[in-house]
Amino acid sequence: MPPPTAADVWLASRQFGIVIDAGSSGSRLQIYSWKNPRSTLLEGGDAVRNSLPKVEKGTREGEEWVSKVEPGLSSFAENPEGVGAYLVPLLEHARSHIPPSVQPDTPLFLLATAGMRLLSPAQQAQVLHSTCQFLKFHSNFRIDGPSAAGPCGSSVRIITGEEEGLFGWIAVNYLMDGFTGQSSDSTTYGFLDMGGASTQIAFEPSLKDRDKSRDLIDVRLRLLGGEEIHHEVFVTTWLGYGTNQARERYVGHAIKAHEDKYENSRAAEGSPLGSSTDAEVVLDPCLPKDLALVESPVYIESSTSHARQAHKLLGTGSFEQCLQKTLPLLNKDMPCPDAPCLFNGVHVPPINFSVSHFIGVSEYWYSSDHIFGLGGPYDFVQYERAASEFCARDWEGIVKEHKSTRQRGGHSGDGEVVKGGQVVEVGKWGEKVELSRLQMQCFKAAWIANVLHDGIGMPRIVDLGGNDSTHGEEVAEQAQNKGLGKPTFQSLDSVGDIAISWTLGKMVLEASKEVPLLSNSDRPLVDPLDDIPESSPHPIRPIRPPFLDLDLIEDHISQHLPSSLTRKSLGFSPVVLILSILLTSVLLSLTYRLRRDLKAYFRRCRRGGRWRDRDIILEGYTMEEGKAANGYIGNTPPPSPSSYLPSMLLRPLRRFMSSSRPYPHLISTVSSKPKLRHTHTSPARLSPTTGSSSPTLPYQSGMSRSASPSNNYFDDGTMPSSISSLTRSRNSSQINLTTLVPRQIPISRTNSTLHVPNGSAFMDE
Known part of the structure; x- marks a missing residue:
């Protein structure tokens, strides 16, 4: 379908952002949008000043704001050239839903997760490079230039599990209004996420515990009024605990x-092995x-x-x-090097569950809601009862029910049966639930419960008076009536029509970056991990794949080497040895060729500005009554930058610069007052000629200097035909030059001055 046009009222002052979640099984493109922060502030005034930009779906209606392709981006590790064709459908989908006029200002992010993290650094670099090149040259969307983050800066990169947790934490608190509470007892929500490979936790410790925690990350956001808000968040991930x-x-x-x-x-x-x-x-x-x-x-x-x-x-x-x-x-018995720890020896600051309330997504939602129909506010009694009943069911009966559910169309897939707008039955799965989910549901339900209560330490709140409710909303209402406040934990998939995901958190941050700064002293917003100084010992660092990988080079070279010269046979890397020998040879060769220049260079460094060589001759200045034109006293001019570098390195540049001057060996510069350079040698004087009057050049009385004869030749060894002689008198304060034009022009002495005809290079400009 064609993209919307500027005449669409919904598009007025609307900005867009694109995130491609490159996961292990597929890549999902999501289009978000928000109103321009300046326009929103002008329309809403003080009512919106203390809120964040409102991030919405990138399409007005329907689910076309999302598009997905399979398999995962990591599957192109051995074929990076295939990334372009793989991404074409996603780009076409984005082009068809974002107006062409705003595409150059629409940021596009491709952020890879677990699948890409499992590749070698060389494979990561190759896939990211191919992805960057394709997106940069085949789309009009805004993509960062090269930086330390990668070939496309922060636009195309691999994010850590901790970054997923931070972005998810931003998304949850944005949707739950955790950033707008102004009361003294308001707190942000904690975030729990569990996938197939890992699980993450992100939360803001209490004020007294923040001072004791060294691994907090500063999350900065900017409200529409320009005020910057800070939250110190702890985040960690457990790999292998999905x-x-x-x-x-x-x-x-x-x-x-x-x-x-x-x-x-x-x-x-005494039975043999395997006999039973x-x-x-x-x-x-x-x-x-x-x-x-x-x-x-x-x-x-x-x-x-x-x-x-x-x-x-x-x-x-x-x-x-x-x-x-x-x-x-x-692994609760693992050593804890940095107490306190939760499980597997991982440090986590103390969590006060009477104040901190958590929201779980992904597997926390699927295991609770899709099979048991208990998504939302969590009650362990109801959860344990539903899990026990399901596990005890005969598998044959489960398969029959699953088959009949598919045949009659099934339910919504969230474990609830709705009739007349009311939930009449729970624990019934829909047609979207696969048999593989039903096979693993008992294990996953037990694993979720153990992680929540024995791993993270969430208390099992048991109502001694009994609670037969099977609806999470009633549990929450009863807890409120009993003074228990909000539920300690609830599983969610979306709030309103916006799904909870780390991609939403990334876009909330990007929309917040668009808010104008209040003053020039304010720092622009960046991703949380980019705020960590390089010198900081913080354990969490961004993933930066190298662009040169020795292991990859060795893999290619080893295919052409005999087996006796491989790493396995030698016990060390032959590639590293070869590269080390080549590098050492190059350094020794350069040092030998520049040995004289290097000696002179270090000698000049020791002597400072007192050392001069013939390179300084090229610096023009005038001596008058013992004072140089540049203000220095004595015969020593200020050292030029070139005098501190080996002349061998500067000679080609010097030759090029001098070739653009009409008389490079006599004329150095033309300033407000023509200057005559002086030298250190006094060769035999040449006879002067006489001629007509001309503009004059002052010269210091009593000085006897002459340009070196070697400087009167061009680089090919010939003398300029316009230069016939150079004469200076010891007994007078006059200097006589031969004509400086292609024909002989006489020069006469008058009042100790040098007369040069009109058009000479010595004339004032």
Whole structure:
């Protein structure tokens, strides 16, 4: 469809921004928009002065503000040239929804996440370079130039898990009005995010704990009135603690425990290894009852080959046992080098859950809402009851219900059945829920509960009076009536029609950057990690892939080398050795060729401005009564910059500059008063000629100086035909020059002056 036109009222004073979330399974383009901050302030006045720009969808209606392509950007690690064709549909979608007139002012960001982080630095650099080149030369959107962040600056780069957490924290508090509260007891919301590979936490510690924390990041935003607000946020990520990788670790532990048990029993009975068929079946309480899956261990510490083989896991459907089996995966007993720590030895400042309230997205929402219908305010009693009932169900019955749900169209996919605008049933999944989700739901539900309560330390609030409600809104209302305040934790997917995601937080920051500064002393806004000084020991740093990777070079060279010259055979990198030898040879060669100039250079540095050589002759000045024209006393002129550098390096430049002058060997500069250069040598004087009067040049009385004969020749060894002689008298204060034009012009002495005909290079301009 064609892009909207300027006549559209909705477009008046509207700005756009594009974020491409380059994830591991696909790249999702999202278009956001907001009104120009100046226009918003003029229209709203004081009512909007203390608020942030309102970031909305980039399209007026529908879901066309989002477009996705598959697979992930990281799949082009071995074929970076294919990135262009991969991104074409996304660019075309953005062009079709953003007016051409505002495209040059629309920032475009391609920010890669987990998939790209797993590539080698060389692969990262190659994919980012190809992406940058394509976006820069095939779109009209605004893209940064090269910088330390990458070939397209901050527009195309890989973000860390911590940056995802910070952007998500901004998004949550923006949607929940966490940045506009003015009361003394107002606090920002904490942010929890869990994916398949990692989990993040971001929150603002209490005032008393901020002074004790060294790893806080300053998040700066600018309100529409120009006031800058600061929040000191702690953020950290646990790699390997997402649901998928936690499951892989769980399978490895379960198989190892099973093998250890049967190995001991076989040894006691004297049976050979693998003689029992029961040894191939591992009972798994984290699978629905009677569900059988064949899985190979990925993470396992066992010396036996049998333990590393595929095993059958048979579900027993016990949520309580699953909680116990998955609890050790948190590694709570890991050493804590920087107390306090939560799990796996990771430092986290103290969290006061009576004040800090958290919002969870991604897996926190999916595990609660899509199957159980318990998204929103969290109540552990209802959550545990729903999980226990689901895990205990027979897998065959679950499959039949899933099939019938698909056939009759199913529900919305959020676990709730709505009739007449009212929720009449929960715990029913929709047609969007896949069987793979149902297989892993029991494990994921247990993992979420353990991370929340035993990992992060969120208290299990149990209502002793009983609470049979299955609706999160009623739980929140009851908590409010009992004086418990807002729920400690709630899972959300969106607020209104805006989805909660780190891409929204990035755009809120970009829109805030557009607000004019109140004064020139204010600092422009930047991404949070860019505010960390380079000299700071802060553990969180942006990802900066190198543009020269020795490992990549070695991989290419090793293919053409015999096996005896590879790193594996030699025990060291042959590429590093070769490059070191080449670099050393070049340095030694340059040092040898410049040895004389380097000696002179260091000698001049030691002597300072007192040392002069013939290069200083080219600096013109006039001596009059012992005082130089530039104000220096004595015969020593100020040192020129060229006198401190090896003449070998400056000679080509000097030759080029002198070739543009009519008489380069006699004339240095033309100033308000013609100057006659003097030298240090006194060769034999030449006979003067006489002639007519002309403008005069002053010369110091009693000086006897003459230009060096060597300077009267051009570079090819010939003498200029216009120069016949140079004469100076010892006994008078006169100097006689031969004619300085192509024909002989006589020069006469009058009152100790030098007369030069009109048109001479010595005349005042």
